[in-house]
Amino acid sequence: MPSLKDLKIRIESVKSTRKITKAMQMVAAAKLRRAQEAAENARPYSERLANVMSGLAASAQDSPSAPAMLAGTGKSDTYLLIAATAERGLCGGFNSSIIRMVKARARELIKEGKTVKILTIGKKGREQLKREFEEAFVGHVDLSGHRRVGSEAAEAIAAQVRDMFATGEFDVAVIFFSRFKSVISQEPTARQLIPLQFEEAAGGDRRFYNFEPAEADILDELLPKAVSNQVFSALLENAASEQGARMSAMDNATRNAGDMIDKLTIVYNRSRQAAITKELIEIISGAEAL
Numbered sequence: 001m002p003s004l005k006d007l008k009i010r011i012e013s014v015k016s017t018r019k020i021t022k023a024m025q026m027v028a029a030a031k032l033r034r035a036q037e038a039a040e041n042a043r044p045y046s047e048r049l050a051n052v053m054s055g056l057a058a059s060a061q062d063s064p065s066a067p068a069m070l071a072g073t074g075k076s077d078t079y080l081l082i083a084a085t086a087e088r089g090l091c092g093g094f095n096s097s098i099i100r101m102v103k104a105r106a107r108e109l110i111k112e113g114k115t116v117k118i119l120t121i122g123k124k125g126r127e128q129l130k131r132e133f134e135e136a137f138v139g140h141v142d143l144s145g146h147r148r149v150g151s152e153a154a155e156a157i158a159a160q161v162r163d164m165f166a167t168g169e170f171d172v173a174v175i176f177f178s179r180f181k182s183v184i185s186q187e188p189t190a191r192q193l194i195p196l197q198f199e200e201a202a203g204g205d206r207r208f209y210n211f212e213p214a215e216a217d218i219l220d221e222l223l224p225k226a227v228s229n230q231v232f233s234a235l236l237e238n239a240a241s242e243q244g245a246r247m248s249a250m251d252n253a254t255r256n257a258g259d260m261i262d263k264l265t266i267v268y269n270r271s272r273q274a275a276i277t278k279e280l281i282e283i284i285s286g287a288e289a290l
Contacts, residue, residue, distance in 0.1 A: 085125035
């Protein structure tokens with residue numbers, strides 16, 4: 001049984017931890033509001049761009065002159081897996097859910113005889129993936145110096161991916177991130193960047209468009225921007241998901257700390273009562289002995 005002093009020290013320690021987790025929860029809530037607005041505001045543009053691009057892609061994809069970023073290299077021997085995670089932890093299962101998806105895809109591809117290359121965005125992804133797939137690492141992007149996700153950072157990442165594709169370093173590129181749904185719900189998502197793919201529903205109205213100049217000429221200009229937009233959208237969704245997961249995790253930690261304080265206080269009071277009772281018995285016993 002711990003002494004009264006040990007129990008008191010532990011209670012004070014848990015109280016200090018609760019103050020920290022509560023503060024982190026409030027900070028995450030403030031950051032979440034901005035990150036959620038940014039992610040939701042970017043969705044209409046991304047969806048509309050995908051709608052237009054799908055119509056162009058449907059017309060030009062089978063053409064011999066179709067851009068490589070749309071048609072691909074004609075093979076799928078080498079995959080570039082881009083893992084977008086957070087720079088910090090203490091956000092529940094946010095990082096681990098993305099990393100599990102990347103690991104599962106990498107193992108599956110290796111089992112099929114494919115070559116896997118990994119590019120990480122965020123320190124947590126690099127730390128965990130490097131333990132198992134160190135030989136597959138081809139680069140890392142550090143966003144710790146960015147207070148907010150900006151289009152410049154996304155463009156730099158997209159440019160690096162496009163350059164690697166242009167030099168024949170991979171055939172297919174897939175980015176892994178977490179799509180924000182709510183504070184308590186974030187969905188790990190895999191999105192193919194190269195060759196670009198669009199949902200079938202997005203191209204439903206392509207027959208209503210007439211393009212001038214030709215589709216191939218427009219695609220040459222739009223495809224690099226589409227890749228950048230896909231990366232930017234993924235980073236915005238990830239930022240909102242991270243703060244939502246951190247807010248939820250810190251809320252749980254705060255409540256758990258409160259429960260622990262209550263339990264330790266009960267133990268402390270019982271131990272103190274037992275000590276007082278023991279002292280009274282010793283005093284009474286001594287008085288009777290006299």
